[in-house]
Amino acid sequence: MSKAEKTKQFIIEKTATLFNSKGYLATTLSDISQATGLTKGSIYGNFANKDELAIEVYKYNSSLLSKNMSRSFSDEFPKTLDKLHAFVDFYKKNWRSVFSNGGCPLLNAATESDDTFPNLQHQVKKSFEEWAGKVSAVIIQGQKNGELNGKANAEEYASIFIMLLEGGILLSKTTGDEKFLNLALNKITQMIDNELNILPS
Template sequence: MKKSDRTKAYIIEKVAPIFNKKGVYGTSLSDMTDVTGLTKGAIYGNFASKDALAMACFEYNLRFLQKGLYKSIAINGSAIDKLGALVNFYQQHYGDVAENGGCPLMNSAIETDDAHPLLRDKVQTTFSLWRKEITSIVVESQRKMEINPLADPSRFSNTFIAMLEGGILVAKTMDSPEYFNEVTNSLLTFIQSNLEIKNHA
């Protein structure tokens, strides 16, 4: 890795948690220079603008959550097993998510507006891809006749994401992991009740 690439990676690693906690607006130049130990010139010599750095930090912050998604997709089993594994991943690592400032996807979605069109578009695209992945898990499992064929994959995916993200928001706001456990336990029940094959007498 070239020195310039190492410097960029270092800046992203140090600044990403600050952006996630304070947002693009709330993060000052002094925040960035303090946490990196670099000058303004060194930071903007590697990133054309604050928005460019924010985009790189957003992608960096997402990697941990994407890891959980792809691990759950890779396991053997039905959609119930895969999505249950994803919820369990979040339950096990909620402390890490909270310490890093909460879910970067949700934080960026709340903050982005016309002032940050590139980041807004990136957030929208990421949400769409996440929804597509979950929908695909459900559709594939229905194709294999592993789960309820009458479940609506699109509606299910929307509710799944809303419950998971909402659980993080409430728990982070109230500074109480118990809220997250309550919501995610309800989410596990939601998965089971909507996707399990109904046996009619």
């Protein structure tokens, strides 16, 4: 990486939690300057404006989440059911870390992007589509392997899993009570075991 690229990456990493916690629209240039220790001139020397930085920070935050979740779908778990359970376990084990960094970056960005920040909205839409695609691909592979119910609609189940998960995160983060996320995760587990699984447990 060049010096300029390193500086850009430094700014992105230093403001990742800030943007995710305070909000992409509410975060000010002064907040960014304080978080990085850089002058406003230095920041604008690397990014055209705050919106450009916000987009790059969102990409960084969402890519970290994507990489962590992708480990659940790796060859480390040869059976499809193990992959799906690992996906659920990721949130059971890491919800404190997710919350301490401001919550789910996709959910946070989705709630404030809409018409006021269309470029961010486009990125969030892309992230959710990629996420749903990964989950449905795992289900489809399990159906091909004869592990999962071949009549199940993989895309629908992937969407339902994401809706339950994001709803659980939203309620738990808002109320400060993890029970809502656990309810959502338990429901997903039940669907995996009782609706998708066709092999004897």
